[in-house]
Amino acid sequence: MTAYGAFLHKGSFCRSYFNLLDLLVVIVSLISFGINSSRIAVVKILRVLRVLRPLRAINRAKGLKHVVQCVFVAIRTIGNIMIVTTLLQFIFACVGVQLFKGKLYSCTDRAKHTREDCKGHFIVYKDGDVHQPMMRSRVWQNNDFMFDDILSGMLTLFTVSTFEGWPALLHRAIDSHSENVGPIYNYRVEISVFFVIYIIIIAFFMMNIFVGFVIVTFQEQGEQEYKNCELDKNQRQCVEYALKARPIRRYIPKNPYQYRVWYVVNSTVFEYLMFALIMLNTLCLAMQV
Template sequence: MELKIGELQQPPSRRRIGTSTSAKNLNTIKSLRVLRVLRPLKTINRVPKLKAVFDCVISSLKNVFNILIVYWLFQFIFAVIAVQLFQGKFFYCNDVSKMTRDDCQGQFIDYNDRGDPFLQNRTWRTRDFNYDNVIHAILTLFTVTTGEGWPAVLRNSIDSTVADRGPSPDFRQEMAIFYVVFFIVFPFFFVNIFVALIIITFQNQGENELIELDLDKNQVSSIFVF
């Protein structure tokens, strides 16, 4: 009873601090429960074939690092080329009738979704994905590699005119060649390299297991024929 009276005599601020600390500890414990999702990984050791595939993936990661270096080197090269081709050429005015920054001033009449007119300030903007510097170029090209939103980037590139000037439809159609080459090198070439690397690693592991069994070539051939 004395203990309860002592607790009641504590200031409210101290009781709140103790309550908040307990709540934080409880949330931390609950967050650790997320690690339960790793339990299915235990089945890898129980299934030999699944373990072989998992070991193959882990072994291939050693060689993937070298390929990633080459990948980002080519990505940097294409980013530098893109900066030279499109730097400062992805700007536009929200009023499509204005082509330059100097003209993109004041207000113009726009229409909302219901067709009602309203006044809007003219602003000189740049596209979300652009090639104004190497960092933005790498991010834009990586987005193109994923296959999401690349038609809009291609359209902006074809419509680009000169630096600090708005777009003009189909002004530079030859810029599509840049993206054709880029798609050949990255989504097709490098993806196939990654797949081939995993296949080769899997084959090498199989050959190493046969060597450990001390089998000659004829025995190995008969196993594969079977």
């Protein structure tokens, strides 16, 4: 800060976000070390913030700084994609509420299929042992992931987009019947189209657009470093390839017998023969029961 100045002129210390992060980490460390009492809640929070110390390495490494800058630029430029994805998520959640609201309930006693019958107690066996019966109350409970409201529907669909545990929800939705009625096996198989369309549009299409946009942003930020260069991208790649090119060294045995073996092993016919043998071996392994 003494060398570059505080913040009044261009290029000063505090005009860089990375320097501000570095300054924040140093101040937090000094305050946490200066106050020894651990009973104050603020001090506890400051000590937790000491985990930011490894972030100081970003300001020291040019490559890490470039990556972080690209991430922030990408976040600012992908706002429209995030808005479209959120709107699609909201639309699918509304459709899910219309299809599954109040229909994912079930009774803890699988023998009862309606809410009116889900009363009283039933017998269960501890660890499947018929000699250890237990009495439990029947409870009409909802599924862990449901579509009873928009927020719950969006959370459920977000879980589906992560591909974690969504087959269980799919089967539960297929078995759904109506409100106050428990699941019936494969009652609505056609409802699976809803989840398939959602996965194709959100999990595949929109997520790939999101990732692709981040990659394009990284490439554009990389091109900014060469905006004053007279060479285009292809010319720069040719120059870099020529500078990094190294001659390939091949070992050729001097012994005549070794040379014959080496010549056969490195021939094209031998490579095709090995490839055919590998394919035959794979076919034999596939035919084994």
